[in-house]
Amino acid sequence: MDGKIIRLRRQARLFLNRRVVVVLCDGRVFTGRLVIVRRNFIIIRVRRRNVFIRIRIPFIDIKDIDLA
Incomplete structure (x- = not known):
């Protein structure tokens, strides 16, 4: 689980200030x-x-983050 959160956090930093699609679990x-x-x-x-x-989403609830 921690590896998934680290990957999502790194990916989110790259997508900062961009339009994204967030898929929840x-x-x-x-x-x-x-x-x-x-x-x-x-x-x-x-x-x-x-x-x-503004919507606050914890990393635990996120399945995937992609660019829109």
């Missing part, structure tokens, strides 16, 4: 701009109902 998908990468979580900016909101 439960199947949900978020598309937005990667704003912040911290030790345990990322924050992406997503547009909902014509308003930008």
